Amino acid sequence: AELSVERRFVPESCPRAVRPGDFVRYHYLGAFPDGTRFDSSYDRGSTFNVFVGKGQLIAGMDQALVGMCVNERRFVKIPPQLAYGSEGVPGVIPPNAVLHFDVLLVDLWNSEDEVQVQTYFKPQKCPRTVQVSDFVRYHYNGTFLDGTLFDSSHNRMRTYDTYVGIGWLIPGMDQGLLGMCVGEKRIITIPPFLAYGEDGDGKEIPGQASLVFDVVLLDLHNPKDGIAIENQLVPESCERRSQTGDFLRYHYNGTLLDGTLFDSSYSRNRTYDTYVGKGYVIAGMDEGLLGVCTGEKRRIIIPPHLGYGEEGRGKIPGSAVLVFDIHVVDFHNPSDSVSITVHYKPSNCTVLSKKGDYLKYHYNASLLDGTLLDSTHSLGKTYNIVLGSGQVVLGMDMGLQDMCVGERRTVVIPPHLGYGEDGVEGEVPGSAVLVFDIELLELVSGLPEGYMFVWNGEVSPNLFDEIDQNHDGEVLLEEFSEYIQTQVDTGKGKLAPGFDFEMIVKNMFTNQDRDGNGKVTAEEFKLKDQEVKEEHDEL
DSSP, X not given: OOOEEEEEEOOSOOSOBOOTTOEEEEEEEEEOTTSOEEEEHHHHTSOEEEESSSSSSOHHHHHHHTTOBTTOEEEEEEOGXXXXXXXXXXXXXXXXXXXXXXXXXXXXXXXXXXXXXXXXXXXXXXXXXXXXXXXXXEEEXXXXXXXXXXXXXXXXXXXXXXXXXXXXSOHHHHHHTTXXXXXXXXXXXXXXXXXXXXXTTSSSSOTTOOEEEEEEEEEEEOTTOOOEEEEEEOOSOOOOOOOTTOEEEEEEEEEETTSOEEEEHHHHTSOEEEESSSSSSOHHHHHHTTTOOTTOEEEEEEOGGGTTTTTOBTTBOTTOOEEEEEEEEEEEOTTOOOEEEEEEOOTTOOOOOOTTOEEEEEEEEEETTSOEEEEHHHHTXXXXXXXXXXXXXXXXXHHTTTOOTTOEEEEEEOGGGTTTTTOBTTTBOTTOOEEEEEEEEEEEOOOOTTOSEEESSOOOTTHHHHHOTTOSXXXXXXXXXXXXXXXXXXXXXXXOTTSOHHHHHHHXXXXXXXXXXXXXXXXXXXXXXXXXXXXXOOO
């Protein structure tokens, strides 16, 4: 005689219960008291969709559904006066029939509902939130209100990429994404009239279905964005900033906006080397590397239209915002020459180094970022060279010019005057600017250019006879070498400093031995001022 409602399953969470005026979607089995089934929504493969409390249902069902939660299951016994009464339904339900319904509530909404947003994770830093016309990349799981999954970007292993607020999405999602931060996770619940409405999407989503999206925002930008630069470390001393045409060496970590690492120069243990402002790198990096100092660390945030665009590249997905944390190691311009800074010059600085001089000096060699490469101090001995003879890189030959003993200077050498693009394996990186802190300790003046030996006095008019000690009319290398050694030992002659004695003497002898037979005759023998033109160094 009375309506009977048995709650056979009640979910632990019930954020909302049916009220009169709500629209519900539910499954049911309808049977008579003897168990004979007269109807089933399961057999039709679709829920029963209806407003509650508006007379669209038999009175007993209108009452029985009130207070139900989504996923709740109720067993309802409805007396005939609250069902089809004395008339029944011809051919289906006899007069005065008691009806049993096994009901499972699937969905519930009201025409006054709005989009519901529940944020369950929000990053501590949120420099920017989604606004109308922004382009976003996000992952989502899409379910119905009862938890049934209908779609997932995770399963496709690809983000959903779209503009927000311009009609590319269902209205409820357009609303639900507004105000999100990158990294934020939220649940967006959308009533059907802000989703796919009465007809559904014709595929997975039925008509009048509430949708629940579990969303994590990975990326966010606007087509009007330029690059963003965050200075993390700027050296106190910054004598020079990079300009268009400069060549930079820098380390970087490249990540997506959600922190996913896609590349790192550190992992390769090698800097990235490139020209700036010449189109060798993506447009955003070309711009972001301008105005940096050596040693500077900065973060460059690059929107996709200044990065790798809609297509992406390698590990970089399409339409991705890129974040580069860079550390500038050094930079130079191909037009640079050697830079010399004198720190100390003795007051009695009268003798200056020149080409051909023999120099002894100490140095500390480092990269522009301060990384030490080499030091004569640690070896406990000086570095000795003949200036201008090609014994050091061209930039060092230039940097040691016009220096006096006791002077201290810093010489900065660009790579095209140093070790070039290849560097020295295991010691000097390619395209590296070199810094030498130098102290000149000793200078032995060299000979005039083109000479390996000079006389300190008058030259004997019988020079050949003096060299030809056995007077056989021929001078052998041994005789020649012994004679030159004697002249040097007695102070009558001087050899070019810094070279091997035997090498110099052999070179001098070879120049005199014009027929190459290992002997010098009087006819072959000539002093340098007797030569019309000679390419080699001679007496």
